[in-house]
Amino acid sequence: MTQTITLNVNGQALKAQAEPRTLLVHMLRDELNLTGTQVGCDTSQCGACTVLLDGRAVKSCSVLAVQAEGHKITTIEGLARDGTLHPVQQAFWEKHGLQCGFCTPGFVMTTVELLRDNPDPTEDEIRHALEGNVCRCTGYQNIVAAVRSAASALRGSRRPGAAVSGG
Amino acid sequence: MIPAAFEYTRARSLADALKAAGTRGTKVIAGGQSLVPLLRFRLAQPSVVVDIGHLPQLQGIKRAKQGTVIGAATTYRDLLDSKLLHNTHPIIAETTAGxxxxxxxxxxxxxxxxxxxxxxxxxxxxxxxxxxxxxxQSRRGKRSVPARKFFKGPFATAMKKDELLTEILLPFLPQGAGTAYESFEQAASGYALVGVAAVVAVSGGAVTHAAVGITGLADTPFFAASAAKLIGRTPNKEILRAAAAAAVEGVSANEDIHASAEYRLHLARVAVRKALTTAAGRAG
Structure with missing residues (x-):
């Protein structure tokens, strides 16, 4: 039996229909047409479905949609502002932090959370933070480079007088 | 896969949660990081799922007379972020990070x-x-069970069918104790092939307290009682190596696709020695 779920997705308050057994990732993709969040595995390992739930990175394949009732979700679609990529997205582009791009939304979402908690992570801290995201193309080197570049861009944008990026 | 159908409600009170725990066909969910995968593989097929993750009674980390008390539904993330736990039991963050x-x-x-x-x-x-x-806790009341009597087998505990784990009390460490967690992980899953937690206190060059817990090695995590024989000894290399051998002696080790029993026992001896050595080094 479907339930009505009231939640906030990418800054927008909305209602969605889902059965209790519906996984958050399926509600986002199939009900809300937010197909940037990917399903990459069936074992909670790949991280392609990572979204922010109240600002924290979670695997939306391991959360029931009904558990998101009353909470705030941010997906990859919620990062760009007025056609301008979020600094993390921009950095993945510039540093070739992707090849096929399938895992990228998950990496970007985890990175957004990481850089909020730790604006200047070391390489070890970056690799540890991204342990729950799997990429089969890049070998991770360029992803780490992208995260470092994004960190630097975000630190720059936090200087007094500079525009503060959203997301 | 998609889970089999079930009903979902949120507990509004601890009483709701305890009622759910005592109801046949009902599963409680908090973070869901074990349960949702089980639902997805249909290894669990409850008819009702009751969410207890948001109940304030089950959240938080606080100082009590005997030690630090952690609400059962406190996330690993909150353990990592807790200054109190960093001070009273740094081994929690050390372990949780992995x-x-x-x-x-x-x-x-x-x-x-x-x-x-x-x-x-x-x-x-x-x-x-x-x-x-x-x-x-259950609707019948509340009881305290030492961790050392809690684990009964793979996925089996001392909890009765109607009971809910509500709190974990970590007693204050003995004076001057050092702690350490050492593990060897299966690379893909991150689960421990062997994981060892050690607490060692040293005074005047001699061990005054030693405790070792071992996971991954046998089908039940266990307390290695032999570590107490370190008390009164000097924690040098040879003595800690012997203590590590004694800790896993006679243990029937797991054997699977990831590691043979013999290899697990070897890893366990290495992990116990390293955990004891690091803990002793941090003691004082």
Whole structure:
């Protein structure tokens, strides 16, 4: 039996229909047409479905949609502002932090959370933070480079007088 | 896969949660990082799922007279962020940093993990070494069970069918104690092939307290009682190596696709020695 779920997705308050057994990732993709969040595995390992739930990175394949009732979700679609990529997205582009791009939304979402908690992570801290995201193309080197570049861009944008990026 | 159909409600009170725990066909969910995968594979097919993750009574980390008390639905993330725990029991953060991955730690809860009792999970070794006390609650009342009597087998605990794990008490460490967690992980899953938690206190060059908890090695995480024989000894290389050998002696080790029994026993001896050495080095 479907339930009505009231939640906030990418800054927008909305209602969605889902059965209790519906996984958050399926509600986002199939009900809300937010197909940037990917399903990459069936074992909670790949991280392609990572979204922010109240600002924290979670695997939306391991959360029931009904558990998101009353909470705030941010997906990859919620990062760009007025056609301008979020600094993390921009950095993945510039540093070739992707090849096929399938895992990228998950990496970007985890990175957004990481850089909020730790604006200047070391390489070890970056690799540890991204342990729950799997990429089969890049070998991770360029992803780490992208995260470092994004960190630097975000630190720059936090200087007094500079525009503060959203997301 | 998609889970089999079930009904979902949120507990509005601890009483709701306890009622759910005592109802046939009902499963409680908090972080869901073990349960949702089980639902997805249809290894669990409850007719009702009751969410207890948001109940304030089950959240938080606070100082009590006997030690630090952790609400069962406190997330791993909150354990990592707790200054109080960093001060009273640094082994919690040391271990938690290696549990699952960032996303899993953001959502998974300490109580959920302990009650799930995966024989390869990390935290059981720690609560065994720390001599933690678990509060189990049901509509019949409340009881305290030492961690050392809690784990009964793979995914099996001392919890009765109607009981809920509500709190974990970590007694204050003995004066001058050092702690350490050492593990060898299966590379893909991150689960421990072997994980060892050690508490060692040293005074005047001699050991005054030693406790070791071991996970992953056998089908049940266990407290290695032989470590207490270190008391009164000097924690040097030879003595700690012998203590490590004694800790796993006679243990029937798991054997699977990831490691033979013999290899697990070897890893366990190495991990116990390293954990004891690091803990002793941090003592004082």
């Amino acid at each position: 549990i699952g991955d960032r996303q899993v730690r953001n959502r998974g809860t300490i109580g959920g993990g302990l009650a799930h009792a995966d024989p390869a999970s990390d935290m059981p070794a720690v609560v065994l070494a720390l001599d933690a006390v678990l509060t189990l």
